[in-house]
Amino acid sequence: MSNDRHVPVMLQRCLDMLAPALERPGAVVVDCTLGLGGHSEALLQRFPEVRLVALDRDKEALRLSGERLAPYGERATLVHAVYDELPEVLDRLGIPKVDGVLFDLGVSSMQLDEADRGFAYAQDAPLDMRMDQSTGISAAEVLNTYPAGELVRILRAYGEEKQAKRIVSAIVREREKEPFSNSARLVELIRDSLPQAAKRTGGNPAKRTFQALRIEVNRELEAVENAIPAAVKALAVGGRVAVLSYQSLEDRIVKQVFAAGAATTAPPGLPVVPEKYQPRLQLLTRGAELPTEEEVAENRRAAPARLRGAQRIREDVL
Ligand SMILES: C[S@@+](CC[C@H](N)C(=O)[O-])C[C@H]1O[C@@H](n2cnc3c(N)ncnc32)[C@H](O)[C@@H]1O
Numbered sequence: 001m002s003n004d005r006h007v008p009v010m011l012q013r014c015l016d017m018l019a020p021a022l023e024r025p026g027a028v029v030v031d032c033t034l035g036l037g038g039h040s041e042a043l044l045q046r047f048p049e050v051r052l053v054a055l056d057r058d059k060e061a062l063r064l065s066g067e068r069l070a071p072y073g074e075r076a077t078l079v080h081a082v083y084d085e086l087p088e089v090l091d092r093l094g095i096p097k098v099d100g101v102l103f104d105l106g107v108s109s110m111q112l113d114e115a116d117r118g119f120a121y122a123q124d125a126p127l128d129m130r131m132d133q134s135t136g137i138s139a140a141e142v143l144n145t146y147p148a149g150e151l152v153r154i155l156r157a158y159g160e161e162k163q164a165k166r167i168v169s170a171i172v173r174e175r176e177k178e179p180f181s182n183s184a185r186l187v188e189l190i191r192d193s194l195p196q197a198a199k200r201t202g203g204n205p206a207k208r209t210f211q212a213l214r215i216e217v218n219r220e221l222e223a224v225e226n227a228i229p230a231a232v233k234a235l236a237v238g239g240r241v242a243v244l245s246y247q248s249l250e251d252r253i254v255k256q257v258f259a260a261g262a263a264t265t266a267p268p269g270l271p272v273v274p275e276k277y278q279p280r281l282q283l284l285t286r287g288a289e290l291p292t293e294e295e296v297a298e299n300r301r302a303a304p305a306r307l308r309g310a311q312r313i314r315e316d317v318l
Pocket residue numbers: 006007008009032033034035036037038039040055056057058061081082083084104105106107108109131220223
């Protein structure tokens with residue numbers, strides 16, 4: 001594992017944001033996206049008393065991080081799970097509340113670098129894109145079996161692809177001749193189906209379609225929609241959650257969940273807001289924080305990162 005290829009994004013900022021919660025005695029932190037363990041190892045180092053629970057849906061990531069974090073012994077518990085299973089995982093471990101939660105959303109650099117997993121449009125590979133290869137359907141199955149209208153919806157919603165109809169018409173025509181299996185054929189088809197003007201902007205024209213397929217295959221937005229509220233619920237008062245996202249759809253969900261938690265739920269016009277309507281969260285970031293120019297210069301994968309944080313300030317009042 002080469003360290004410079006897997007530099008954890010906005011690491012110092014994430015650690016500083018979680019610090020006030022993790023410096024408390026007996027603190028537990030959950031890394032919902034263990035990946036190669038960069039953030040997790042830094043958490044264990046910076047907070048020597050902290051217990052870490054770390055989740056990933058990718059068994060290969062768990063295997064590699066397991067080796068990396070072995071020196072920390074029982075301080076680190078690694079679990080194969082989708083992060084929206086966080087409540088069940090904590091339940092099984094007998095942990096009622098946690099002090100910190102970190103999400104570093106998206107694909108890991110290892111997943112992108114392993115050409116045969118089919119995430120990268122720059123290399124020809126089987127169109128798989130599953131982060132957990134033991135379950136679910138592959139990108140090829142999505143392309144070959146979804147109705148055209150559904151594919152258009154996915155490309156528009158998850159890829160923000162303006163040429164979705166044109167691309168999907170070409171996909172449907174081609175899949176009738178021969179089902180898709182590899183990425184190169186799809187990349188070529190997208191390139192051929194777009195008008196010149198659309199090809200001149202926004203980098204590789206296949207980028208948006210690949211993002212859309214990946215989000216669909218891994219049900220990424222549903223998972224984020226469920227997981228962020230679950231993380232907030234799992235936090236003890238004073239606990240903190242930090243979320244790094246890499247595309248606007250994810251960031252929007254995070255922003256909305258945090259904003260809802262930081263707002264009063266009182267009906268308008270109450271002279272005094274009763275406890276049960278008071279906000280449960282306090283925002284730790286004004287808008288989303290971005291990586292510094294120096295970080296982006298050293299690690300281009302940090303470029304699209306957006307960091308948001310919030311602190312739990314009140315129990316749920318029933
Ligand atoms: C950007 S990487 C994390 C990198 C990590 N912070 C590090 O420093 O090495 C994201 C990881 O989250 C995992 N992941 C993505 N969606 C997930 C989900 N719904 N549940 C669990 N893990 C998920 C991916 O398999 C990937 O390993």
